[in-house]
Amino acid sequence: MASTMSRLMLGRTLERICKAVLLLCLVHFLIMMILYFDVYSQRFDIFSRFNNGRGANASRGPHHYYYNYSRPNTTFPSYLPGADQLLPTAKPEANRTRPTPKPIPPCPEVPPGLVGRLLIEFSSQMTMERVQRENPNVTEGGKYTPTDCRPKQKVAIIIPFRHRDHHLKYWLHYLHPILRRQKIDYGIYIINQLGEDTFNRAKLLNVGYTEALKDAEYDCFIFSDVDLIPMDDRNLYHCYDQPRHFAIAMDKFGFRLPYAGYFGGVSGLSKKQFLKINGFPNEYWGWGGEDDDIYNRITLNGMKVSRPDVRIGRYRMIKHERDKHNEPNPQRFNKIQNTKNTMRKDGISSLTYRLASVKKYPLYTNISVEIGKPPPRPIKG
Template identity: 35%
Template sequence: MRYGYKKRFLYSGLVVIILIILLHPNKNARRTYEFIKLEKILKNLYEDIGNNFTSTALVDCDYYDIVRDDTTLPISIIDGDLIDGHGIREGGEHAPMDCKPKYSTAIIVPYRDKAEQLRGFLVYMHMFLRKQQIHYKIYVVEQVDTKPYNKAKLMNIGAVAAMRDGYPCLVLHEMDLVPLKPSNLYACTKLPRHMSSSIDKYRFVLPYLNQFDGAISILSKQYKTVNGMSNNFYVKEDLFSRLEYHNIKICRFEPKTSLYHRIYTPKERSYRQKRTERTFSKELMLNDGLNTLKYTEVATVLHPLFTHIMVDL
């Protein structure tokens, strides 16, 4: 009996330890960090309308109530359809009709092989963004070759297309993330912003302070200053390091505004090419980025919900 009791006790203790390991955030996680307070969000936004956009509205849009909207969008929107009369133009562009927006934003989404997830993402994002009274356009950049998936290079390609179309603000967005709070305005702040700092997968805790991926906003001129991202397949903390080198700080909104849901996706299918990992350096920043971007544009198609750029890398 005594042996059986000890055995059960040891098993119970082991289960508790495993649960603590699984449920406890990373030891480097940050529950608190510097952020822009709610009442200061509008002062920190960068007002600029793209030179490709004109509005006939007589009054400016008012964002006071939007940044104070504490509602949460239901994830079930992903499985639904857009409402009739959504007003989205060909190519995935939208702007409010009853007021003149103060912000023009291009959302850049790298993509490959996940058509159903893309459909759900687009439906959700258009439903979300229409609430924000901004002028926006969604660019989906698809890698159609069989080389390893190169997310950073696809971001660069989308950024070049958006800047060519006159967008002053870029949002670089992974497709498996969706924002939950309409108050998380998809406009650029004066400093580059880590938008997805509170993801449910990480129990809404920021894993580490120099994390700068998922969903980020950055002014087009800032993206040019740092020469975009490395076109190399994988460079650790590359964009954050480029900004740091140029003494450009990043910012975040408060955690409850920056809530995101991560959509479960099957693993990326394997391609026969080894990852090439490199660390950031000044030479890499100067010689690998927008100024060395090479690719073959297979086609660009204006779909009802997005601009589809297909490329071979």
């Protein structure tokens, strides 16, 4: 009886163990089936979308992925070739809008790259080749335009010239870098008087104004002698509300203005100001007087001469002997007193000359002209 009871209890225990094992197997089977169908559905979704992406309807509708691409440095799985085509923001190259370039700002009133007081010397040997190497950004004809800002004016710098090649090398050596630092949009014009007749500075300046306008739309004109170098780059070479006298303190005058009405050396007028005074006189043959006539024309037309601070308007002159056929004009004092009567008929409106040639060099434009001869002087007595 006891052995029978023991066998019954053992049978029940084994039955319970078998049921538990079967139950565990069933649970395990269900879990495996759930996991299998879940993974299968994900893989099917990914590959079906990938294949659709290569078809005609790839761009329709948003796509959803099982990866977190919001993490820093997250990239697409390497086993998804062409994944860049599946990005929601990707568009065909032809439909992409190129970024609009930023507008160039106006040049500042006071350029930040100015140096201030400069050391000017004429003892070192100077060649055109050296000056050209120093100024690679200057284009043919002696022109330059800033690339990082938009200048308000276009400036023509006009130099009356004859037999001054030595001086011209130094002028170009110093002025090109100064003008670039000043953010000036400029062109340099050398007005060369042909022949050996009496020199006429003011008439050459009128020629320079006329010929420069044939080359570009200038609205500001700086008239400079070739032997004068500014000693401070804060002396800005552009036009002002009033006619400008730049060279107010030359070393030859002890860095002082020689007299209140002096307007010689380097000056600047806008196109409007220049036409208002009918340009410069054409009848001052030889040295002296024309700058005083110009000063009279300015004041007689209701304008005032503006000047820089005396500490900024300092200039060094290249020492030289007075040019042959540029002797002092004995009639200059009488002519200065008659400016009011002559300025309407003698000026840019009455200019005549013969243009011989225009040659563009790397650092300047050379304009050679014939301007005629002075009228014969009246015989005394």
